[in-house]
Amino acid sequence: MTIRANTKRYEVTPDLETGHDLIDSEHRMLFDAINDLMDACSSGQGRKKIGETADFLADYVDKHFADEEDLQRKNHYPHYPAHHDFHVNYKEKIRELADAIREDGPSVKRLGEINSQASVLINHIRHEDKRLAAYLRNGTE
Ligand SMILES: [Fe+2]
Numbered sequence: 001m002t003i004r005a006n007t008k009r010y011e012v013t014p015d016l017e018t019g020h021d022l023i024d025s026e027h028r029m030l031f032d033a034i035n036d037l038m039d040a041c042s043s044g045q046g047r048k049k050i051g052e053t054a055d056f057l058a059d060y061v062d063k064h065f066a067d068e069e070d071l072q073r074k075n076h077y078p079h080y081p082a083h084h085d086f087h088v089n090y091k092e093k094i095r096e097l098a099d100a101i102r103e104d105g106p107s108v109k110r111l112g113e114i115n116s117q118a119s120v121l122i123n124h125i126r127h128e129d130k131r132l133a134a135y136l137r138n139g140t141e
Contacts, residue, residue, distance in 0.1 A: 008038075008115075009035050009038065010031035010032075010034050010035055010118060010122075011031060012024060012027050012028050012031060015126065016122065016125050016126060018125070018129050018130050018132070018133030018134075019133050019134075019137060020071075020132075020133040020136055020137070022067060022071075023067075023068060023071075023129060023132075023133055026060075026063075026064040026067065027064075027125060027129075029060060029064075030057065030060060030061070030064065030121065031118075033053055033056050033057060033060065034053065034057070034114065034115075034118050036049070036053065037049050037050060037053040037111075037114070041111065046106065046111065047105075047106040050101055050106040050110060050111060050114070051098070051101045051102055051106060053114070054094070054097055054098035054101045054102075054110075054114065055098050055102075057094055057098070057114070057117075058091075058094045058095045058097075058098040061090065061091055061094050062091060065087040065090075065091060068083075068087070068129070068132065069083075069084060069087065071132070071136060072084075072132065075135070075136055075139075077132060077135055077136075078135075078141070079128075079131070079132070079135075083128055083132065086124060086128065090117075090120065090121070090124070093117060094117060097110065097113055097114065097117065
């Protein structure tokens with residue numbers, strides 16, 4: 001079975017840019033990892049790559065969220081509790097997905113789940129991370 005990529009590429013387009021260098025660069029790392037997986041799928045290497053990518057995402061999401069949460073705590077961000085709750089949940093989902101791929105092996109279904117988690121993250125970036133970055137920039141809401 002070949003895992004075929006969809007044609008969508010993940011990009012930090014202007015509407016997804018928070019304007020905070022660290023946050024944006026970490027978002028790019030996450031998107032690049034998923035794009036690399038899609039490229040691997042296009043060249044028939046998806047099965048090999050999917051587990052590695054899921055493990056990378058699980059680790060890097062941990063690091064990235066910890067960095068965002070540090071910024072929030074240091075700057076007394078008022079929406080920390082809700083933002084943190086989202087992070088906790090999302091980390092758990094990604095970790096479960098990486099574990100499932102390790103246990104059951106690669107499949108189209110799991111690739112689809114990576115794509116849907118990417119959409120969830122994009123939505124979070126568009127609303128919550130942009131709101132956070134605006135707060136960090138202005139010192140207020
Ligand atoms: Fe976030």
